[in-house]
Amino acid sequence: MESFNNAFTVPAAPEIGSMENHAVNNNIAVFQRYQIQKLLQHNPWWLKDAPAWCRDQRLPNETMAVKAAEFLGGLQELLQAPDALACPMDISVSELIGRHLVATRDIHPGELLLIEPPLALTLRPRSPPYCTVCFKRAEEFTCPSCGFFLCGPGCMTDAHKEECSILQRFGFAEAEREKLQDEKRLWDRIATMPVEQQEQARALLKQAQESSRLQRRFNILQQYTVVPLIKTLAMMNSSELLRDVTLALQGNFTEKSQRYRTNQRCIVDVALNKLKVPIDPGFAHRLCAIWDTNGFEVPLIWGTRVHGLYPFASLLTHDCRSNTQQWFTNYGGLALRAVDHIKKGEILTTCYTDPQWATMLRQDHLRVSKQFTCCCRRCKDRTEFGTFLGSPLCSSCPGLMVSSDPTDPKAPWFCNKGCSQTASAGEVGSLGSKISTDLKGLDPNDIQGINSTADQLQKKVHPTHHVLFQLHVSNLRNLASRDVAELTEEELVHMSNMAAIVMDVARRIEAPYSRLRIRMAREDIRLRLESMKRYQKCNPKIKEQLQALNQQVQECDLVLGWDERLPSFKPVMQEYQKLLNDSS
Numbered sequence: 001m002e003s004f005n006n007a008f009t010v011p012a013a014p015e016i017g018s019m020e021n022h023a024v025n026n027n028i029a030v031f032q033r034y035q036i037q038k039l040l041q042h043n044p045w046w047l048k049d050a051p052a053w054c055r056d057q058r059l060p061n062e063t064m065a066v067k068a069a070e071f072l073g074g075l076q077e078l079l080q081a082p083d084a085l086a087c088p089m090d091i092s093v094s095e096l097i098g099r100h101l102v103a104t105r106d107i108h109p110g111e112l113l114l115i116e117p118p119l120a121l122t123l124r125p126r127s128p129p130y131c132t133v134c135f136k137r138a139e140e141f142t143c144p145s146c147g148f149f150l151c152g153p154g155c156m157t158d159a160h161k162e163e164c165s166i167l168q169r170f171g172f173a174e175a176e177r178e179k180l181q182d183e184k185r186l187w188d189r190i191a192t193m194p195v196e197q198q199e200q201a202r203a204l205l206k207q208a209q210e211s212s213r214l215q216r217r218f219n220i221l222q223q224y225t226v227v228p229l230i231k232t233l234a235m236m237n238s239s240e241l242l243r244d245v246t247l248a249l250q251g252n253f254t255e256k257s258q259r260y261r262t263n264q265r266c267i268v269d270v271a272l273n274k275l276k277v278p279i280d281p282g283f284a285h286r287l288c289a290i291w292d293t294n295g296f297e298v299p300l301i302w303g304t305r306v307h308g309l310y311p312f313a314s315l316l317t318h319d320c321r322s323n324t325q326q327w328f329t330n331y332g333g334l335a336l337r338a339v340d341h342i343k344k345g346e347i348l349t350t351c352y353t354d355p356q357w358a359t360m361l362r363q364d365h366l367r368v369s370k371q372f373t374c375c376c377r378r379c380k381d382r383t384e385f386g387t388f389l390g391s392p393l394c395s396s397c398p399g400l401m402v403s404s405d406p407t408d409p410k411a412p413w414f415c416n417k418g419c420s421q422t423a424s425a426g427e428v429g430s431l432g433s434k435i436s437t438d439l440k441g442l443d444p445n446d447i448q449g450i451n452s453t454a455d456q457l458q459k460k461v462h463p464t465h466h467v468l469f470q471l472h473v474s475n476l477r478n479l480a481s482r483d484v485a486e487l488t489e490e491e492l493v494h495m496s497n498m499a500a501i502v503m504d505v506a507r508r509i510e511a512p513y514s515r516l517r518i519r520m521a522r523e524d525i526r527l528r529l530e531s532m533k534r535y536q537k538c539n540p541k542i543k544e545q546l547q548a549l550n551q552q553v554q555e556c557d558l559v560l561g562w563d564e565r566l567p568s569f570k571p572v573m574q575e576y577q578k579l580l581n582d583s584s
Contacts, residue, residue: 027248028091028099031312034245035087039312040079042115042333044071047079048086057110061327061335061562065115088113089348091315098250100317100347107342109513110558113324114336118308119242120235121298121332122228125266127305129217132227133160135306139217147172148220162234163227169275172220179212225266226275228291228307229284233277245311251289252371259368263288293370299565301330310334318370319349320362320378325514326350327563337562340511355509355516356473358390358466359406360429373407378509382406382416385508388462389469392431396421400462401428431460435467450475451494464505472498473516476523480567484530496531499524515566518559521552522569529575536582543583546576 040046042065045054051074053059053067088111089101107113123130131138132148133155141152143160146167150156183205190201236243253260268284271277277284294314295307313326313334323340342348352370353362359379366374378384382402383391391400399417403425413423435457443449454468461468476499487495502520510517528549532542539545553576560569 027244028093030241030244030248031091031099031315034241034311037241039114039116040085041072041075042068042117043087044068044075045112046085046087047075048084050086057112058558058561060564061112061115061337062329062564064112065329065333065335068115097317097347099315101315103342103344103346103348105344107338109338109340109511111338112335113338113348114312114334115329116310116312116334116336118298118332118334119246119311120228120231120309121306122231122308123224124297124305124307125225127221127224129221130304130306131155132163133157135300135304136302137304142176142220143173145173146170147174147176162237163230166230166234166275166277167223167227170223172216176216179216183209223270226270228295229267229271229287230275230277232287232291232309233279246287246290246309249290249294249309249311249314251286251291251293253285253289253292254371257371259292259371260285263292289371296326296334298328298332298334300328300332301565306332308332308334313350316350317347318352318366318372318374319376320351320353320355320359320374321376321509321511322349322351322514323511324348324350325511327515335562337513339513355514356466356470358432359384359403360390360409360425360432361466363407363409367409375407379406387464387469387505387508389464389466389505389509390428390432391416391462391465392423392428393460393462394419394421403428432465432467435461435465439467439471464501469502469505472502473520476502476520479523479526480519484526487530492527492531492534495523496527499527512555513559515559518556519566522556522560522567522572525549525553525556525576526572529572529579532579536579542579546580546583549576 044050047054051071054064059067086104088104088107090104091099092102093099121135123132123135128137129139129149130136131151132143134151136151138149138151141150142148143150143156143164146164147170148164148167150160186205190198190205193201232246236246253263263285267288268281271279271284272281291307291309294309294311296310296313298306298308300306313336316322316324316336323338323342323346324336325339327335327337329335336350353365355362357365363374363379366372382404388400388402391402393399394401394415394417397415397417397419399415399419399421401413401421401423402416403411403413405411410425413425413428415421439453450471454471457465457468475495479495484492484495499520503517503524506514506517506520528545532539532545536542553573556569557573560566
């Protein structure tokens, strides 16, 4: 076994002041080098003479990634031409928002702009037991050197070797070996006991083994928080370009923040004191902040979720109604699609938070996790584009309570009808939390119970309050796997009304090709088609109604084909076309 010092070298940390300049102002060249040397081979559609398949918006993300990899040989030949590159986006910088991406031409909804492999994938805090190499669920096999979970001997690869040399300092593997030796001695001792005592002794030992197994599992999972730092150091140690582009990423942190204190306790102290990593504490905090600020949650094909770093995608600017959206390929590649029309010169944006949340929740999440206050159009609009997602009812008149300054977490709320009623931000937040708690026990299949609860809640909050809206969205998601033909008349009417409410809100807060809007549109279409089928004979306008659905149908057919993990639209399209033909 290699010693820690031989197996791993911590990259030298630049001076903090120079590091900030390095990361904020002077590293466009680093990203451009990374773009050409690492990303171009995954993005042949950046070429002026790109092959025709690059313009086919109907190709799934996974297919585009595979075809790009196969095209790598032809890429070098096309690069010989002058002005070979025609990337649809460029890196820019401003004093207000720092580095960002701008469109170099008009971009249409649905265009694939970027496929970026992860700079690093890593375990998330509070994850279940995952293999630290491939991230599949793994509870039985552990690395004989570090004791962390692996799928099996096949994942004891060079990719694990360097991090293993550090993680073994927790002593999990050594403790497991000692435990097994102790257990063997106990089993041998039981074998010498009188027969009538052996059964009880075996039961007690098995109980102790299970308790020990659970405690060991808990101890390992507790240390998942430090793994991203270790993986990042190992990755930076492997390449000068990877080190430079990592340090070029922005990381916002302040010693007064709760995030800083948590990182100090759970990551920095552990790395320095338990693992003896020779790293400057300020540099360790900087790397933690890079993950906090830039990390993406990544769903993998086998159902697990990890954290990933994607330097180029991290240049996207946040907006609560973004014009792009990231998708992920089966093994963690990031696929960036335009979800709205983007004009030449416009900033490319993505959403760092959940658009279903009201402004108060989105702002709080961004302040804690990303350390900034969002000032986008939606956040500045007291009504959230007329959806009133965060508004309780006024207790004195038929009005709605709105924040006097949605970007200020302490700003008072007032009635939008002009009466004298006011409320504190804390009171409004507490009401939302109480409603969320009351809804947790509801059975998603209990349509009547949900309907009754929603009616009661509408006496306190606006009908599209974010808690009610998320309840409706959840119910429509659950509907995706059900046969709508099995719905009763009452359920069909209720679900159709729910879908109408959700679609009205989604059209206001989300871009046309966003996942939320398209997934909700799928269920809306299914409910409408079912209603048309039931009343086909007495509906003289069925053809006009079907034709009015055509654009929504085409959008769903396109977007839901990008990712095989999304509900299939094929049977819905077949039903739509059959009804359209029958109505002719």
